[in-house]
Amino acid sequence: MNRTDQLPRLLPGTAAGPLTLDEHLARYGPVPLRPAGDLIAEVSAAGLTGRGGAAFPAGTKLAAVAAAAAAATRPGPGQRRRTTAAVIVANGVESEPGSDKDAVLLARSPHLVLDGIAVAARATGAGRAWLCLPADQPWLAGSLREAIAARAWAGASPVPVQVQEVPGGYLVSQENALVSWLSGGPQQPSFVPPRPSDQGVNGRPTLVQNTETLAHLALIARYGAAWFRAVGVPPEAGSALVTVTGAVPHPGVLEIPLGIPLGAVLALAGLHPAGRGPAGPPPPQAVLAGGYLGGWLAWPDAAGVPVSAAGLRRAGAALGPGTLAVLPASACGLAQTARILAYLSSHRAGQCGPCTHGLPALAEAFGQIAFARPHPDTIAWAGQLTGLLPRRGACYLPDGGAGLAVSALRVFAKDLRWHAGHGPCPAATAQAAQDARAAR
Amino acid sequence: MSDWLRVNPIACEAHGVCAELLPELITLDPWGYPIVAPGPVPPPLLGHARRAVAACPTLALLLRREDDATG
Amino acid sequence: MTAALTGSAAQAAASAIVVTSKTWLWYVTRSTGLIALILLTATMALGLLGGVRWQRPGWPRFVTSGLHRNVSALACTLVVVHIATTLAEGFVPIHIQDAVLPFGSAYRPLWLGLGAASFDLMLVLIVTSMARTRLSYRAWRALHWTAYLCWPAAVAHGLGIGTDTAVRWVLLLTVACIAVIAGLLGWRLAYAWPR
Numbered sequence: 001m002n003r004t005d006q007l008p009r010l011l012p013g014t015a016a017g018p019l020t021l022d023e024h025l026a027r028y029g030p031v032p033l034r035p036a037g038d039l040i041a042e043v044s045a046a047g048l049t050g051r052g053g054a055a056f057p058a059g060t061k062l063a064a065v066a067a068a069a070a071a072a073t074r075p076g077p078g079q080r081r082r083t084t085a086a087v088i089v090a091n092g093v094e095s096e097p098g099s100d101k102d103a104v105l106l107a108r109s110p111h112l113v114l115d116g117i118a119v120a121a122r123a124t125g126a127g128r129a130w131l132c133l134p135a136d137q138p139w140l141a142g143s144l145r146e147a148i149a150a151r152a153w154a155g156a157s158p159v160p161v162q163v164q165e166v167p168g169g170y171l172v173s174q175e176n177a178l179v180s181w182l183s184g185g186p187q188q189p190s191f192v193p194p195r196p197s198d199q200g201v202n203g204r205p206t207l208v209q210n211t212e213t214l215a216h217l218a219l220i221a222r223y224g225a226a227w228f229r230a231v232g233v234p235p236e237a238g239s240a241l242v243t244v245t246g247a248v249p250h251p252g253v254l255e256i257p258l259g260i261p262l263g264a265v266l267a268l269a270g271l272h273p274a275g276r277g278p279a280g281p282p283p284p285q286a287v288l289a290g291g292y293l294g295g296w297l298a299w300p301d302a303a304g305v306p307v308s309a310a311g312l313r314r315a316g317a318a319l320g321p322g323t324l325a326v327l328p329a330s331a332c333g334l335a336q337t338a339r340i341l342a343y344l345s346s347h348r349a350g351q352c353g354p355c356t357h358g359l360p361a362l363a364e365a366f367g368q369i370a371f372a373r374p375h376p377d378t379i380a381w382a383g384q385l386t387g388l389l390p391r392r393g394a395c396y397l398p399d400g401g402a403g404l405a406v407s408a409l410r411v412f413a414k415d416l417r418w419h420a421g422h423g424p425c426p427a428a429t430a431q432a433a434q435d436a437r438a439a440r
Numbered sequence: 441m442s443d444w445l446r447v448n449p450i451a452c453e454a455h456g457v458c459a460e461l462l463p464e465l466i467t468l469d470p471w472g473y474p475i476v477a478p479g480p481v482p483p484p485l486l487g488h489a490r491r492a493v494a495a496c497p498t499l500a501l502l503l504r505r506e507d508d509a510t511g
Numbered sequence: 512m513t514a515a516l517t518g519s520a521a522q523a524a525a526s527a528i529v530v531t532s533k534t535w536l537w538y539v540t541r542s543t544g545l546i547a548l549i550l551l552t553a554t555m556a557l558g559l560l561g562g563v564r565w566q567r568p569g570w571p572r573f574v575t576s577g578l579h580r581n582v583s584a585l586a587c588t589l590v591v592v593h594i595a596t597t598l599a600e601g602f603v604p605i606h607i608q609d610a611v612l613p614f615g616s617a618y619r620p621l622w623l624g625l626g627a628a629s630f631d632l633m634l635v636l637i638v639t640s641m642a643r644t645r646l647s648y649r650a651w652r653a654l655h656w657t658a659y660l661c662w663p664a665a666v667a668h669g670l671g672i673g674t675d676t677a678v679r680w681v682l683l684l685t686v687a688c689i690a691v692i693a694g695l696l697g698w699r700l701a702y703a704w705p706r
Contacts, residue, residue, distance in 0.1 A: 352449035
């Protein structure tokens with residue numbers, strides 16, 4: 001492996017199927033055996049954050065699980081000693097529509113993710129692991145099971161890894177919902193505390209980590225924190241996988257240094273903000289960054305926004321699972337927002353009052369805004385709802401929906417004024433007709 | 441470290457007893473669910489806060505000692 | 512000199528009997544039993560009102576829940592007095608264990624047993640509610656449903672034990688209590704049904 005600070009790190013050069021164990025070891029070398037404390041310190045020094053959406057510091061999570069596991073194995077008075085208390089959950093479920101990065105990573109570099117699981121297990125003293133995959137991609141599960149078998153055969157599997165195909169909707173890849181399902185319960189988020197790091201699957205300290213995060217972990221264990229930080233625009237560190245979709249010439253999964261401008265990322269997908277030929281298509285009007293729970297950015301105004309959790313949050317969007325969906329000029333941003341809010345609303349767990357009532361109300365209001373001629377009261381009500389949703393549910397769904405709506409009202413303000421004066425624009429009407437046809 | 445009021449949104453069933461007993465810190469949204477004022481509980485209101493916590497029919501209102509960094 | 516104090520004939524006869532030193536205990540037993548029935552009915556009623564989330568501008572929800580708690584404590588206290596005076600009076604052959612172990616007494620085992628069962632459930636309801644924070648909400652709620660056994664058992668005990676059932680106003684009072692709870696229960700079920 002080219003050990004200089006160059007990309008690609010996670011994705012091998014070609015798209016020709018998964019690296020075998022031998023190819024993987026030839027490219028990356030073996031994982032050194034290091035004490036748990038060293039590993040955790042290295043990960044913390046590297047500044048690795050979760051790549052599943054919440055961007056929580058990975059070192060902090062590892063330390064929390066390790067501490068909880070140590071406390072669990074230290075017997076209290078009159079208690080039996082429990083060994084290997086912790087468990088690892090590798091979250092590759094990727095329920096965000098428009099995100100492909102975990103599937104691509106698992107398809108091309110399964111052994112990197114499996115290494116990451118082994119490293120995490122060593123750092124936390126875990127005795128078993130689940131690799132959770134979406135149930136609608138059985139080929140992926142098959143490929144991973146083969147990779148696991150190959151490792152077991154080569155004696156490279158200290159911790160048993162069980163592939164778990166997870167059915168379900170949008171919320172299923174949320175941390176607590178996944179832990180609940182693995183424990184035999186419903187796919188529903190739960191109230192924290194207790195966090196999964198203290199009490200997760202079947203009550204055990206559980207490390208839930210996105211598969212891409214685990215892949216980075218596997219490389220940090222080999223090459224160290226300084227190597228990890230060699231890529232990325234300070235203060236951001238490391239590389240990340242992003243999925244670029246929509247009105248770009250070359251959509252797909254890319255590995256980028258964190259912190260580079262949005263324009264640079266979309267240029268990698270073939271989109272250039274400046275200049276188009278006289279016969280070329282009009283430039284896109286906006287980018288949805290961070291998925292359905294992220295936010296809109298105006299294009300090309302936002303070309304300079306750094307692609308990182310902090311940079312995108314400052315701009316009113318989010319990094320989330322690294323999705324960048326480019327909205328063509330021919331579409332209506334308000335209509336797309338209304339459709340996304342309707343989707344989110346239909347996928348809510350229905351456990352928390354503010355979200356159960358507020359999210360459908362917001363979706364309804366945006367439906368009026370996008371597909372009818374909205375009254376000023378409706379627009380005001382939508383704004384009021386975006387203030388009533390954040391931090392009032394057990395998961396991030398209401399927060400994300402509110403954030404999306406706020407960014408839409410800001411970025412598509414001109415369209416909002418037009419809709420209020422004239423009713424739905426042609427693009428919105430066309431989208432509504434298309435949806436009606438699809439529903440039939 | 442101070443005392444923070446937290447609502448377990450899954451347990452909450454919008455009885456609204458908390459807002460009656462602690463109107464200084466808790467108001468109700470259009471559907472009857474509590475909106476808690478941000479920040480720790482001011483010490484003069486701690487007694488009322490404890491009473492509100494005890495009065496919640498579903499034990500959804502919680503008083504927790506937390507770091508001031510949370511919020 | 513004692514007499515079998517049952518029925519309205521006994522009421523008439525009582526006025527002709529010399530009041531013994533123990534008769535006041537018997538009156539206390541009967542009166543505390545009746546008042547406990549009223550208070551127990553009030554407790555049930557307040558609980559049901561809480562369930563339908565009833566409130567008025569001058570009667571906030573916390574008044575309903577606070578009264579429910581306090582009235583239940585008062586009711587339990589009166590039941591304890593009711594039991595104590597019955598045992599102290601000694602007229603009926605009841606032992607202390609019959610107060611908590613149902614259906615084992617020599618005197619009217621069924622009706623007395625219902626009273627004992629009701630008292631047991633009352634203790635469970637009160638103790639589990641005092642220790643609410645130590646139970647899971649679901650466990651507490653499931654146990655609290657035994658109120659729907661506790662109250663009818665108390666009413667049945669009052670009717671069946673026969674002490675004052677023949678007295679018209681006592682009977683009307685009991686019927687009124689049953690009517691109030693039946694009405695509120697209907698309201699409570701209707702409230703929960705559409706869901």
